[in-house]
Amino acid sequence: MKVTLVGAGKLGMQLYAKLTCIEEIQFVEWYIxxxxxNKTNEGITITNDAKKLKQTDVYIIAVSDNAIEKVSNILPKNSFVVHTSGCISINKIKQSRRGVFYPIQTFSKGxxxxFSSISIGLExxxxxxxxxxxxxxxxxxxxCLHINSDQRRQLHLAAVLVNNFxxxxxxxxEVLCIEKGLSFELLxxxxxxxxxKLDQLSPIDAQTGPAVRDDEKTIKEHLKLLKKPHLRSIYKLLTKEIQRNNGKKL
Amino acid sequence: MKVTLVGAGKLGMQLYAKLTCIEEIQFVEWYIxxxxxNKTNEGITITNDAKKLKQTDVYIIAVSDNAIEKVSNILPKNSFVVHTSGCISINKIKQSRRGVFYPIQTFSKGxxxxFSSISIGLExxxxxxxxxxxxxxxxxxxxCLHINSDQRRQLHLAAVLVNNFxxxxxxxxEVLCIEKGLSFELLxxxxxxxxxKLDQLSPIDAQTGPAVRDDEKTIKEHLKLLKKPHLRSIYKLLTKEIQRNNGKKL
Structure with a gap:
């Protein structure tokens, strides 16, 4: 299978590293x-001239969400183009042969x-x-995960809840630890x-802490310690929600 | 060293299991x-009569925060009594020989x-x-971690942020996944x-996602998907805070 990769951000770099290792794949060009x-250390051709891109079986766009539409417009018209975003509609790709290849993972530099441990959502x-x-x-x-756009968007939202937040x-x-001369390593x-423990328990059953115990004394104590007003608001809101979801305050 | 354990909650059960395995410890009684x-499967005496408790080198109280003071009152006066709480003052123990033995970990049934991977805060x-x-x-x-009450309370607050929330x-x-027929396993x-990745990166450097990228389109999309008003509030507040801490909106 002949593949062209577009983009060299966090995900692009990871896809690059993986694609170069797969024997069955002819990694034709990397558009950056x-x-x-004009060549990577592994000998893959790099190009910044979209007009001269060679014909391949699939073009994988790994650029920021906002740039997907623009990038699709400069890729060969009669080709199969996929993006890698959790949130962007498949229809932002202008080619009639369009798809989504969404790796359900967070990608960081270094x-x-x-990949063998993750799922990739396909459309x-x-x-x-x-x-x-x-x-x-x-x-x-x-x-392989066969999902539609609706499921993919929801999964992306859920990913924010389990990762970014x-x-x-x-x-x-970490800031709280540093303030008192403690190492974040302790946590x-x-x-x-x-x-x-999520291997054994559903998160709803795994909930511990002062909120789920309705331990008002500890909650008050914690609020006294929290000096930043925004972090106080977050503490209060999450605590209230854990209590509400626990059914005790419904 | 002769030890008495008090309490058979989540932490009490774990302490029980560990104490029975340590050769150097003479596990005298378990007060429940x-x-x-009146005996465990491992042959440890169980008692519910505090008046008859035998003299030991240390009494470890592993009960709910609210009950610590009361329990300390029924333990032998001239003994060394420690509690295991992250939040309760050492002075809730009435014996003059008092201490804190705070395992920095979350304990769940089953x-x-x-213990070899964790720190225990001592006072x-x-x-x-x-x-x-x-x-x-x-x-x-x-x-071993030598910490005062002030540090311990802060560590306990930090533990809520990294664990309960x-x-x-x-x-x-998980609820969002289930709503769309997706497995939480995917995440x-x-x-x-x-x-x-915290082994390599500080969390502040590891931050990814739409908030830190100021990706307003995706944030709007996510807010549209969030039907529960309370979860919407949490999403908004955390997103705003990530943006603020990123220095972009200060």
Missing amino acids: RSSKK RNID TRTKNDYVMLERLVNFFGAN PNYLYAQA KPLLFETVS | RSSKK RNID TRTKNDYVMLERLVNFFGAN PNYLYAQA KPLLFETVS
């Missing part, structure tokens, strides 16, 4: 708008993602194109346990 | 208020905690008693990656 090099307009993406996902060693709370916890076994 | 048995009033708790922590194979968000994400590699 602002590139000054982190090598093990296409024809069966044939679906089969091609399915092959691609198999080459990645990932799990907890990470923000970790950052705030890491707790972070891991909170996630690991 | 509502117990009907989960065996590996005592005398050096001698500290040395005794330090020995106990060493028997547990855990890391993310867990609530996981529960809400687990993402959950793990978010936590695992």
Whole structure:
């Protein structure tokens, strides 16, 4: 299968690294708008001239959500083009052969993602194109997930709840630790346990802490310690919601 | 070292399991208020009569925060008594030889905690008693952390931010998945990656997602999908805070 990759952001870099390792894939070109090099260390051609792009079986767009439509417009008209976004409509791609290839994972600089542990959400307009993406996902060693746009958007929203928001709370916890001369490392076994126990328990059953216990004294104590008004608001709101969901205050 | 344990809640059960395995510890009695048995399967004496408690080197109270003071009152006067709470003052213990033995971890039913990976926060009033708790922590194979009440309370607050609140968000994400016929399992590699990358990156540097990118379109899209008003409020507040902390909207 001949593949062209577009974009060299966090996801683009990971896809690049993976695509170069798959024997069954002929990684033809990497389109990077602002590139000054014309070959990668692994010998893959880099181009910044969309007009000269070679014909391949699939073009994978891994650029920011806002740029997907624009990038699709400069890719060859009669080609199969997929984007990798959790939130953008399949119809932002202008080619009639369009698709979505959405890896359900967070990508950070310098982190090598093990694709074999993740699912990739697929959407296409024809069966044939679906089969091609399915092959691609198999080459990645990932799990195939047939989802429509509606499911994909919801999954993307859920991903924000399990990834971006907890990470923000970790950052705030780190600040609290530093304020008192404590290392954030102390909390890491707790972070891991909170996630690991989901192998056994549904999160609703795994809920612990002062909110679910309705431990008003501790909650008051914590609010006294919280000096930042915005973090206080978040504490209050999440605590109220945990209590409400616990059925005690409905 | 002779030890008495008080309480058979989530933490009490874990302490029981661990204490019975440590050769250097003579686990004398387990005080459980509502117990009907008088021996455990491992042969440890269970009692519900505080007046008959035998003299031991240390009494470990693992009961709910609200009950600590009351329990301390019924334990032998001239003994060394410690509680295990992150939030309660050392002075709620009435014995003059008092201490805190606070395992920085979340404890759930049916989960065996590996004490060797965690830290236990210690506070005592005398050096001698500290040395005794330090020995106990060493028997547990855990890391000793000398902290005062002020640090302990802050650590407990930080623990809520990294444990209870993310867990609530996981529960809400699971609901969103179920609504669209998707499995929560799909998000687990993402959950793990978010936590695992903290080995390399500080959470403030690890922040990803629409908020930190100021991706207003996606944020609007997500708010449209969120039907529960309370979850919408949480989404808005956390998004605003991530943006503010990113320095873009200060």
